[in-house]
Amino acid sequence: MELKQAAAAPVRQVTVAMLAKHAGVSRVAVYAAFNSGKKTTVGISEKTRQKILAAAEELGYVPNDLARTLVSGQSRTVGLLLKSNDSLMLQRLISAFSHLFVEHGYLLIPESSESSVKREREILSHFLHKRVDCVIVAWFGFDSNGDLLEQFSRCGIPVINILNRQVEHPDSATVSFDEEQVMRLVCELLSRQGIRRIWYAGTEKRENSSSACRLNYLREAVKACPGLVLAGASCIADAAECREFAAGLRQMDVPPEAVVCYNDRVAQLVAVELRIAGFRIPEEIAVTGVDGYTDPYDPARLNTVRLPVEKLAEAAYRIFREADYRSQLVRIAPELIERETTRNLKQ
Amino acid sequence: MELKQAAAAPVRQVTVAMLAKHAGVSRVAVYAAFNSGKKTTVGISEKTRQKILAAAEELGYVPNDLARTLVSGQSRTVGLLLKSNDSLMLQRLISAFSHLFVEHGYLLIPESSESSVKREREILSHFLHKRVDCVIVAWFGFDSNGDLLEQFSRCGIPVINILNRQVEHPDSATVSFDEEQVMRLVCELLSRQGIRRIWYAGTEKRENSSSACRLNYLREAVKACPGLVLAGASCIADAAECREFAAGLRQMDVPPEAVVCYNDRVAQLVAVELRIAGFRIPEEIAVTGVDGYTDPYDPARLNTVRLPVEKLAEAAYRIFREADYRSQLVRIAPELIERETTRNLKQ
């Protein structure tokens, strides 16, 4: 197969030299024709420029970025490493980064480690060898692959952390959502609408899981809202458990007035199962989510707190552009979105 | 900022030359130490090899793939261009490709054009300049950006089409799902279970849209199944329309026994709204989807036809490895998945 590939590409690449010969000019002239804006280029007449461009068109000349990279030291490539890519929010995050970078002439290489340390290593090694201009990393396992980080800094490749709660490494900037504020916004909304007893629906109990952390933040936020009471918390791992959860609420003497969910995915399911269990939403029970990314085929128009990934991407991009890699934590403010799954009891 | 970056990287890269000097050997020896498997390398003693590797560790030497690329002509990079990346299926597709390629030492660069011809151009230009080893393209707009295709072939970069229904360009292989079989599997299942009157729930009416095509295939498949009748077809663009659709079925004298949906996303919503409208599923009405990618938080355990993206990715990868880029169409067979949203009426 190596042979086949070699045989299939006997057509030598069209180089500047070939183009120069074809157009009857020097290689520098070709370079100048393509980068007329730069100050480093020598001046050429518009006529020769047109002649060169025409020749390029004719020969099908395509500049080779790799050679360019070799001399400039910049690959105009940025690596993005996530733990997974299974939610609409992460998709939008990748898309936001991609737009920003492509717009500015960079190519984004998004990858997910899928929580495998081995895969994470492989991907980061690739980024390293390919001399990516910057690595953006979410929930990086510093313990296991920390040595690679050092390699990056040795190669002069900056690392930006995103989505982490705190700076985990000196000399590397972190951009994350202001998680404390998320639950504060939810509680303020519910409190404002006269709701008192609330319930938390998370996805996993494991200490330090994102779901458990939000529960802690919720507890804090409840304390700050006089009148609000956290009546209980459940863990919902799938649709069957959600059905049980709904049945459980049905049997309570005094069911909560609102279910605060870990994220929109859970909130959608909770809203559906509560409705099927016979609750009217939001009249009898309110539901809130977190993340704010919807699809027209979502059954409920959720009240939620939006985590604006575009702003996160912009903040990370700014750090990159300004090469401001000092140890710092940039917090992105979440935004309350009021739709149809809570209702003002005070009215 | 250019200045800052330049100032931030005065640490010259660790090159083979530096490493060779540090270890007291020649550059070729270093090369041999790193590629002991290749036949082109000269032989070195294990002792010197260890010495060199130790020195590499000490200096933090990282081989530069870009320089390697320049001489070998292979960037070990593959571009994947999709129209969008908003479904679980496409995510899995990307992930399947990424696994295959990363495993074999390539880096996948997935991008979505988001149906913008301009963005599609930008991304393809990037791929071209970066001298990607292969471009995999889904639903490419040959009309608008066809000229770029020619550039690819001129640079010796193969193009593989995926997900398209037919080969749209000579000399380029296409890998796609066998769409005709999808609806045939659905109809056979329903027919086997004694269902007679079915209804189609699509997403858009536009001629040639994927949704309209599946409806056509459904019509064909119905003809082939004696006893099966397509009682009607609806177009559902969002949750509100789905609610109306469910209400409509409720008011029918003889509602259909099954709703065949365009994909799983629609099927989930249809299942939810039918249940909320008071239908029992699958006792009173069956629901089927297409694609087979689920999430634990999906409310219904759908009967569906799985489109196996891993197999599609493998087929495309095989074409790449074997450099078998002749004009050909590889069809991937879909797989019926029986779960809980249809029920055997014959029992």
Added chain:
DNA sequence: TTGTAAGCGTTATCAG
């Protein structure tokens, strides 16, 4: 305005 020549870091070849 054009040409010449020296790099960038790696690979490959050919003498020793």
Added chain:
DNA sequence: CTGATAACGCTTACAA
């Protein structure tokens, strides 16, 4: 096993 030397394609400083 080592040393020297020539690519790969593009950039750029300097001289004509």
